[in-house]
Amino acid sequence: MKCIAPALALLLTATPLSAEEKSGPLLPNDESLRALGDYAQEMMRGLAEHAAPMVEQLRTLIDDLGAYQGPERLPNGDIIIRRKPDAKPLPPSPEELDDEPGIAL
Secondary structure, three states: OOOHHHHHHHHHHOOOOOHHHOOOOOOOOHHHHHHHHHHHHHHHHHHHHHHHHHHHHHHHHOOOHHHEOOOEEOOOOOEEOOEOOOOOOOOOOHHHHHHOOOOOO
């Protein structure tokens, strides 16, 4: 919420009203829209930088999104996502491959 407040304040204060416009809607001018657009781009860039490692980790764990049911919230607040019963088996994870006994030569 702290991130939205400065943008909203900028949008509301950057648009002066003339005497004729007082009864009409408050519309932003081009400069305030540009500033808001720049702010939104910066926020999205920061989100992408922080989320990228998590998205990559999810990508390695989930093979096909169509193989999963919708999320379910449990009474304790946990959220689970179950695989569909008819989904093809998952390939072994790197951890599982490391745990398999190798052939001793």
